[in-house]
Amino acid sequence: MRIDFTKMHGLGNDFIVLDGREGALPPLDAAFAAALADRHTGIGCDQLIVLHPSDRADFRMRIYNADGSEVEACGNATRAVGLLHGRPARIETLGGIITSSPAQGGISVEMGTPSFDWDAIPLAFAMDTQAMPVAWEALVNPVAVNVGNPHVIFFVADPYAIDMARLGPMIETDPLFPARINVNVAAVTARDAITLRVWERGAGLTRACGTGACATAIGAMKRGLVDRRVTVTLPGGPLKIAWREDGEIVMTGPATESFRGSFDPADFGIAL
Structure with a gap:
C-alpha cells in the first residue's frame, strides 16, 4: 500500500x-x-x-x-x-x-495556560521552578515551565556562545527530569524581544521550537524581564508570543x- x-x-x-x-x-x-x-x-x-x-x-x-x-x-x-x-x-x-x-x-x-509546579514539569523532587538551584557548567539557575510539554530556560548573554550540541543532551537526560526536558538558552535584548536557541528532547538542536518560544517568553515575563507581548527570534525566524490576562498563551507565526x-x-x- x-x-x-x-x-x-x-x-x-x-x-x-x-x-x-x-x-x-x-x-x-x-x-x-x-x-x-x-x-x-x-x-x-x-x-x-x-x-x-x-x-x-x-x-x-x-x-x-x-x-x-x-x-x-x-x-x-x-x-x-x-x-x-x-x-x-x-x-x-x-x-x-x-x-x-x-x-x-x-x-x-x-497554547493553553502554563504550569510552574515542580511535579507538573515534572522534576524529580521539589524546588523553586522560578530560580532552580542547579547548574550545568556556565548554565545556572534556570526557570522550568510546562506549556503542554516540559521546558527548562537559561537566560544568558549570548545563546550562540553556548555549546548546545554538548550541553543539550546532557541536560535533556539528567535524572532531575524524569520525562526528559527541552533545553532553552535565551538572551533578553529588549522589553519586547528575546533571542533563543532550543535543544528539543528526542529531536536535538532545531531551527525553531514553538513551545520553547512560549516557555521562554513566559519564563522571562515571570521574572519581570519583558512585557506580556514579545517577539522571540530563533535561528529560523521570529514568533510573536502574548500572555493574555486570562492566562492563555497565544503564539503567532508562519x-x-x-x-x-x-x-x-x-x-x-x-x-x-
Whole structure:
C-alpha cells in the first residue's frame, strides 16, 4: 500500500504530516516514526505528525520526534496543521486541547495556560521552578515551565556562545527530569524581544521550537524581564508570543507547505 504525506515546516522546524482524519492509517509505532524521519534513508523531518478523528475536538494530533518518542505538544506543528486545515480548529493533543486560526502573519495558536509546579514539569523532587538551584557548567539557575510539554530556560548573554550540541543532551537526560526536558538558552535584548536557541528532547538542536518560544517568553515575563507581548527570534525566524490576562498563551507565526508525495512503508523497511 502507498500512504500519502505532506511535508511542512514552521520556521525551518520540519514535519511529515499523515492525515488519517477521513481514511484509516496503518498502525504506527516508534520504529515507523524513526524510519520516516531519517534524513538519509527516509523522507526526513524533525517530527512526524499524525492526524486522527476526535470525539472531543475537530481532530486529534499525535506528535513523534525523530527518535520515535511521542510527545505532548508542538507549537510549530500546530501552526502547520492549522495551515493544512485552512480554518479555525480545536485540536486534541496529549497536552490538552489547543486551538488554531488563520491570522495576520500566519497562524495563531492558543497554547493553553502554563504550569510552574515542580511535579507538573515534572522534576524529580521539589524546588523553586522560578530560580532552580542547579547548574550545568556556565548554565545556572534556570526557570522550568510546562506549556503542554516540559521546558527548562537559561537566560544568558549570548545563546550562540553556548555549546548546545554538548550541553543539550546532557541536560535533556539528567535524572532531575524524569520525562526528559527541552533545553532553552535565551538572551533578553529588549522589553519586547528575546533571542533563543532550543535543544528539543528526542529531536536535538532545531531551527525553531514553538513551545520553547512560549516557555521562554513566559519564563522571562515571570521574572519581570519583558512585557506580556514579545517577539522571540530563533535561528529560523521570529514568533510573536502574548500572555493574555486570562492566562492563555497565544503564539503567532508562519507555516509553510513544502511538497506532497506518497510512500510505500516497505521502502523504508517498515513491515505492516
